[in-house]
Amino acid sequence: MQFGILVNEGPYTHQASDTAYLFARTAIEKGHKVPRVFFYHDGVNNSTRLATPPQDDRNVSARWSNLAEEHGIDLVVCVAAAQRRGINDDVLAPGFRISGLGQLVEMGIQYDRLVTFGD
Amino acid sequence: MSDMDEMDDGSGVVKKFMFLNRKAPHGTVYALEGLEVVLITAAFDQDVSMVFTDDGVFQLMKGIDTKGIEVKDFSKTYRALEGYDIEKLYVDQASMDARGLTEDDLIVDVTVLSVDEMANLMAEQDVVISF
Amino acid sequence: MLHIVNKSAAERxxxxxxxxxxxxxxxxxxxxxxxxAATNGNAAAAKIQAAAADLKIYALGPDLAARGMAGRVLDGVNVVDYGGFVDLVAEHSNCQSWL
Structure with a gap:
């Protein structure tokens, strides 16, 4: 089954991105597909490579990047939400790209399920 | 948004999308950015319902004036939804009652649903996105 | 349909x-x-127990454990791991996150 995932909150302040990540990883482990994760609202802040969390903490954006690289996940950051929050191509972590809201709608149309994680 | 009419994912699939608005405007960004998703979805020729429950009904208040808080007044956009072929606007009766509101207080024409009608409408959707 | 709730009933x-x-x-x-809300003694527990008559109630085990609540789960609430979460999404034709 194909799952689309929508992440609406940034890293660390809310658990949303952690829960979404663990859901995505588990879905893949169980043989499902997660072709795309869409980051909206403050969720766009998951995409920056400039974050440097302490060594003993998880690195939320790097974790997404690694999962994307291993499993070919398309990490899409909403352009309008990103521009409002100072996220652009210069700061993106590997595997993330900036595109339009149409990419979110497409997940709803094309995939079997769309699961939202937010506040 | 001038290129919206050309959007099409090419599959010809039409799904039932419900956008469930549960939050008041301005205190958080969800109402405004949620509306942006609704407008884009309409360009994909999907079967869109927009639902307002809980504090989300406050998004539709007449007489909103945001000059004093220096943020964009997007409440007029709800009146433009018809132009995007988004005509299914629903509000939850109980949420209206709990806030002392009637249809006359709202900026657009809506269909008021009972909780059972709302629950059944939600259950029959393919995709529910909540803001 | 699968309903997903992520906020404390005491707050939202x-x-x-x-x-x-x-x-x-x-x-x-x-x-x-x-x-x-799915733990013994919580003010929302009665709501959950009443709802369990008509609905299937699940709670995510790792979130219970992370909050020191794994041993306090109400009778009638099914504890699932992330795999169970994925299964629930797959088994139901649609889902709604009550943000």
Whole structure:
């Protein structure tokens, strides 16, 4: 089954991105597909490579990047939400790209399920 | 948004999308950015319902004036939804009652649903996105 | 339908709104701070127990454990791991996150 995932909150302040990540990883482990994760609202802040969390903490954006690289996940950051929050191509972590809201709608149309994680 | 009419994912699939608005405007960004998703979805020729429950009904208040808080007044956009072929606007009766509101207080024409009608409408959707 | 709630019932109305609109036979999964509602002695426990007559109530085990609540889960609440979360999404034709 194909799952689309929508992440609406940034890293660390809310658990949303952690829960979404663990859901995505588990879905893949169980043989499902997660072709795309869409980051909206403050969720766009998951995409920056400039974050440097302490060594003993998880690195939320790097974790997404690694999962994307291993499993070919398309990490899409909403352009309008990103521009409002100072996220652009210069700061993106590997595997993330900036595109339009149409990419979110497409997940709803094309995939079997769309699961939202937010506040 | 001038290129919206050309959007099409090419599959010809039409799904039932419900956008469930549960939050008041301005205190958080969800109402405004949620509306942006609704407008884009309409360009994909999907079967869109927009639902307002809980504090989300406050998004539709007449007489909103945001000059004093220096943020964009997007409440007029709800009146433009018809132009995007988004005509299914629903509000939850109980949420209206709990806030002392009637249809006359709202900026657009809506269909008021009972909780059972709302629950059944939600259950029959393919995709529910909540803001 | 699968309903997903992630906020403490002491802080937000999302659990209440969810229970009001969940039709008979549908599933409710409590995650993140919502799991407190599914524990013994919580003010929302009565709501969960009443709802369990018509709905299937689940709580995410890792979130219970992370909050020291794994040993306090109400009877009638099914504890699932992330694999169970994925299964619930797959088994139901649609889902709604009550943010």
């Amino acid at each position: 109305s999302s659990l209440e709104s969810c229970l009001r609109m969940a039709t008979k036979g549908s599933a409710v999964l409590l995650i993140e701070d919502a799991v407190y």
